[in-house]
Amino acid sequence: MxxxxxxxxxxxxxxxxxxxxxxxxxxxxxxxxxxxxxxxPKGTEHFLADIHGEYEAFQHVLRNASGNIKRKVNDLFGNELREAEKQDLCTLIYYPEQKLELIKACEKNMNDWYHITLHKLIRVLRDVSSKYTRSKVRKSLPKDFSYIIQELLHERTDDANKSGYVSAIIDTIINIGRADEFVIAIAGVIHKLAIDQLHILGDIYDRGPGAHLIMDLMEEYNSWDIQWGNHDIVWMGACAGNDACICSVIRLCLRYANLTTLEEGYGINLVPLATFAMETYGNDPCEEFIPKYSAESSNMDEKTQRLTALMHKAIAIMLFKKEAQLYEKYPEWDMQDRMLLNHIDYKKGTIMLEGKKYKLSSNNFPTIDPKNPNQFTPDEEILMEKLHRSFTKCEKLQRHMRTILAHGCMYTISNNNLLFHASVPLNEDGTLKEVEVFGKKYKGKELLHQTGMLIRTAFQKGADPAERNYAIDYFMYLWCGKDSPLFDKSKMSTFERYFIEDKKTFHEEKGYYYKLRDNEAVCDYILDAFGIKGKNRHIINGHVPVHVVKGETPIKANGKLMVIDGGFSQAYHKETGIAGYTLIHHSRGFQLIQHQPFTSTEEAIKNGTDIISTTQIVEMASHRMLVADTDKGKELKKQVEYLQExxxxxxxxxxxxxxx
Known part of the structure; x- marks a missing residue:
């Protein structure tokens, strides 16, 4: 005392x-x-990264808790149920509304089915709720069925004195026609309690078509945080009014034929861009700008593909101009070498890069004045104003970005784990690298903190105008700057990939973090710099796909670092050989889950198809971790001290x- x-x-x-x-x-x-x-026991933490708009796969991983629910069903029912029955029960938990419709179409005795199934669901719910206090479980229950579920959770049919009581509850639910709603309610609670805390290590946006649907889901999700990724940042920049980010967002959507998020998700009007593109590039083959393979592009007819390519080139040229204007405005970013339109010989159709001349694959630049290559034409100015207005006035986009701000930051420390999306900039010797942010230099933890503060400033209308304007511009540096903790490469070779055939020019030299992160001493140094103590401490990040087909492993530095971007995006599947990693941290240790590609929600419901996953035990605790061993436990111990006072x-x- x-x-x-x-x-x-x-x-x-x-x-x-x-x-x-x-x-x-x-x-x-x-x-x-x-x-x-x-x-x-410690609650289960669930780590995901680089979702890239793959809503169906993301939703399924959440619903099955990376296979955790299936494992619990197997443990609970063992040989009591056949494999097909266990599979049906899992599918019912994942997708109760849709599965009920299928069952009703073929089940002859629904009352009997309800009796059997409700008892099974209560057993599963009892198991997933066993880690939590009754108070926490009660707060997770839907209001309509809260009392009934509590009674069923805490009474057992094997108690002779209560078996009739429990049976009467279930009989009444069925008889009054509320069984479907009750099944759906129990499945929802299982989803909530199977995962105590969800960590998203960046990149909800780009490539896939469902980022807006993911954000709709996250607005209602119970307990989650996000460490912003570079693709989230470019969307945040577009929302804040950075024109270069707006062009980047549109370019990426066109590159992957992903207009669903822009047009259907956020109502961004691309008709002015389509009109401008047809008028300006109508006679240009635009072969370099045909969309990359995706599920959406493979279903495109020739006319749509052609229009997409025209729009793609139009916005890409506008992007190169807008980028260059920012690089000229901020020489301290040291990115003037990326003002590539200045290096083109427009008569010969060549470009000079790093002292070497390259032939351009095409030389049709009708909107570029060779004397002022980075200046917009009057038509481009008008188009940019319209696009700027669409992004900054879109209420749904603004709301989603506020959600990302409210739940996010550049890094998080959770239970001795350092979470961030991409990198902590390092020098060649492995020491923390200083990076200039708004006139001051920072490194390590302070760099990520100050960067996060600057990002928030961009959305504060009452902030100092000079700082806010810089913050809005700085989104572009965070997207592709050499020392950005969200990028950390020598360049983003977008122009080269479009216009130069020599693939050597595509190379983006990675920063020293990526080169040194397999060194245990370097990881320990970073963890020390962030103030993380103890033996069982880790760095967890995503950003760089793990090429399993080439023998790469997500576990590095003798287990000190885990990279959980295995490629959720369909665009990566051929390259990586898998469809993503997720990481589970429960009371007994870490489990890394490697997923195979997800077919579809329809297939999962109809045939009970689950994501085929491989579990790898990364680290087991010497004793079962309790709440007392966690960050939450430290808070509770402090509360106990004050209550004792x-x-x-x-x-x-x-x-x-x-x-x-």
Whole structure:
């Protein structure tokens, strides 16, 4: 117990605390409650990265908790059920509404089915809820069925005195026609409790068609955080009004034939761009700008593909101009070498790069004035104004970006794990590299913190105008800057991939973080710099796809670092050989889940097809981790200390109890 001097020092806080716990009895009850919680098993954390708009696969991974629900069903029912029955039960939990429709179409005795199935679902729910307090479980329950589910969770049919009571509850639910709603409610609670905390390590956006659907889902999700990725940042920049980011976002959508997110998701009007592109590039083959392979591009007819290529080239040229304007405006970014339109000989159709001349694959640049190559034409100015207005005035996009801001940051420390999307810039010797941000230099933890603060400034209308304008411009540096912790490469070779056939020019030299991250000493140094102590500490990030087909492994530095971007995006599947990694951290340790490509939600519901996953045990704890061993446990222990001080203050009359 602290001395009186310390009690007096904390008196203002204790008086505030006494409003919530006005008596010795109330404070004592809360201490007992918190001490009990500290001895529960640690909740399950779920780590995902680089979702890239793949809504169906992402939704399925959430619904099956990376296979965790299937494992629980197998453990619970073992040989009691056939494999097909267990598969049907899992599918019912994942997609209750849709699965119920299929069952009703073929099941002859639905009442009997309801009886059997509800008992199974209650067993699964009882298992997934066993880690939590009754209070937490109660808060997860839907209001309509809260009392009934609580009764069923805490009563067993093998209790002779209560078996009739439990059967009567289930009989009544069926008889009054509420069985479907009850099944759906229980499945929803299982989803919530199977994952205690979801960590998304960046890149919800780009490539796939469903980023807006993912954000709709996350707006309603119970407990999650995000470490911003470079693809999230470019969308945030577009939303904040950075014209180069707007052009980048549109370019990427056209490159992957992913107009669903822009047009259907956010209502961005691309008709002005299509009109401009047809008028300006109508006679240009635009072969370099035909969309890359994706599910969407493979279904395109020739006319749509042609129009997409025209729009793609139009926005790409506008992007190169806008980028160059920013590089000229901020020489401290050291990116003037990327003002590539300045290096073209427009008569000969060649470009000079790093002292070497290259032939351009095409030389049709009707909107470029060779004397002022980075200047917009009047038509481009008008088009840019329209696109700018579409992005900055889109209420849904603004709302989604506010959600990302509210749940996100550049990095997070969770239970001795350092989470960030891409890199921490390093020098060649493995020391932290200083990077200039708004006139000051920062490194490591402070660099990520200050970058995060600057990002928030871009959305604060009352902020200092000079700082806010810089913040809005800085999104472009974060997207493709040499020392950006979200990029950290020598260049983004977009222009070269479009216009130069020599693939050597495509090479993007990775920063030293990527070269040194397999070194355990370097990882320890980074963890030390972020103030993370203890033996079982890790760096977890995504960003760079793991090429399993080439023998790459996601576990590096003797287990100190885990890379969980295996390629959710369909565009990566051929390159990586898999369809993503997810990481589970539960009370017994870490499990890395490697996923094979997801077919479709329809296939999963109809045939019970699940994502085929391979589980790899990364690290097992020497003892089962309890809440007391977590960050949450540290908070609860601190609360217990203050409550004990409050008891001391009550018992010595320093603070008076309030009669109830």
């Amino acid at each position: 602290k001395k009186k001097y310390d009690i007096e020092k904390d008196l203002a806080y204790l008086e505030l605390l006494s409003q919530s716990f006005p008596t010795v009895a109330a404070a004592s009850t809360e201490i007992i409650n918190l001490q009990a919680i500290l001895n529960l 409050l008891l001391y203050a009550y018992r010595r009359g320093i603070i008076k109890e309030v009669a109830q």
